[in-house]
Amino acid sequence: MPLGASLSLHELTRFYEGFGAVKGVSLSLEAGSFLTLLGPSGSGKTTTLMMIAGFAEPTSGRILVNGRDVTHVPAHQRDIGMVFQNYALFPHMTVAENVGFPLRMRKVAKSEAADRVQTFLKMVGLGEYGRRYTHQLSGGQQQRVALARALVFSPSLVLMDEPLGALDRRLRLQMQEEIKGLQSELGLTVVYVTHDQEEALTMSDNIAVMEGGLITSYASPRTTYETPGNRFVAGFVGESNFIRCRVVEAAGGGSTAHIPALDVSVEADTSSHAPGTDAVIFIRPERLRICDDSSPQVNQLAGVVTGEIYLGESSMYRVRLGPDLEVRVKRPNRGYGKPVTVGEPCMVGWRPADAIVLAA
Structure with missing residues (x-):
């Protein structure tokens, strides 16, 4: 042929x-x-x-x-x-x-x-x-x-x-x-x-x-x-979380993004964005972690679990981080992390390498 x-x-x-x-x-x-x-x-x-x-x-x-x-x-x-x-x-x-x-x-x-x-x-x-x-x-x-x-x-x-x-x-x-x-x-x-x-x-x-x-x-x-x-x-491609932020520092080393909705700053690679720029932190649900003492993450934010969707091999959790900010966290149903219950407070975390800062 x-x-x-x-x-x-x-x-x-x-x-x-x-x-x-x-x-x-x-x-x-x-x-x-x-x-x-x-x-x-x-x-x-x-x-x-x-x-x-x-x-x-x-x-x-x-x-x-x-x-x-x-x-x-x-x-x-x-x-x-x-x-x-x-x-x-x-x-x-x-x-x-x-x-x-x-x-x-x-x-x-x-x-x-x-x-x-x-x-x-x-x-x-x-x-x-x-x-x-x-x-x-x-x-x-x-x-x-x-x-x-x-x-x-x-x-x-x-x-x-x-x-x-x-x-x-x-x-x-x-x-x-x-x-x-x-x-x-x-x-x-x-x-x-x-x-x-x-x-x-x-x-x-x-x-x-x-x-x-x-x-x-x-x-x-x-x-x-x-x-x-x-x-x-x-x-458009896959499930996504977008967290509005502002670039605080864009130095050659570590850099920081401020999240106005929570008035906190997190570590992020903002090297391609000028200081003071409005942007979004993009992170896939499977890259977020519902943290416990055995899974510390560089960036951790306090939240409350507001919903759960059972997907078979995994579950998708909705977590409210603030009045106007909610994220989705996807994780396997067996052998991973502490049990999660709707209505409970939790910590959501991620590594800077697991997120991308995109132009808003």
Whole structure:
């Protein structure tokens, strides 16, 4: 199987009657990598995907696949496979006919086409389903048919628009593993659109977080989650706590942030912010600790537990630190820390390295 293609977008824009759906998107994607466009509804991720596919004409900008400018090339000449959320299967065709449709359009010899169809049906676990019709299949099986159809002609690039959105959680997790496994096995280049943060973190080599038609972050899943560069990304990806603060000192060594709501100061890395700057301390719930004598933390604040949500392997606690300040603390349910009861006073702590100071 051939390796996937490289992809480059240069200042890609799309305007609809003055409204900017995409406002200058640029990125480079190496062959064989998995990129997820992540963002809320209306952020421009699907419009970007449709322009790459050739289903929407850019207002300006360029699209290069393997160095070839395909900005104005018709969709069927771009050598791109597409998987949609609603599968887009032909109900009057059998499974084998659906998968073989792209080969028929490319006038591939019948014997070769039949072999390729069977190969890819086996690859997605549907080797015995070729003669069935799509209405006889479950949602997960239909999605496998759509995936086989997108791959059967060995496209250089595969685009997926929220392909797992209609499946239940168990099937979604299973299909995530299967898609990622096929991508790695075949060396595919994949651009994947979703608003599901967990899906993006699980499957991607890189994540482009979109907001208002722009890419506001382009990084690995670990970097996107652990060290987001701005407040939007920090708030959109995963659970977050934001504590308003003011930078007190930004010296070369340790530095301090003052929390006006509590009139206390804490240690924080404020080196990239000028003294006197309003900012926010960003910290994930799992990085906070409900402290006891065996788990001292550099920063500790007094609070009261106001709520608990049981999550199975862990629990999420709400802790009020002041009249206008509440944080969430997530911790395992077994073998960690002292018992916590709603209504009890407690101490919440964290290490400076577990928090990031972001511009307010």
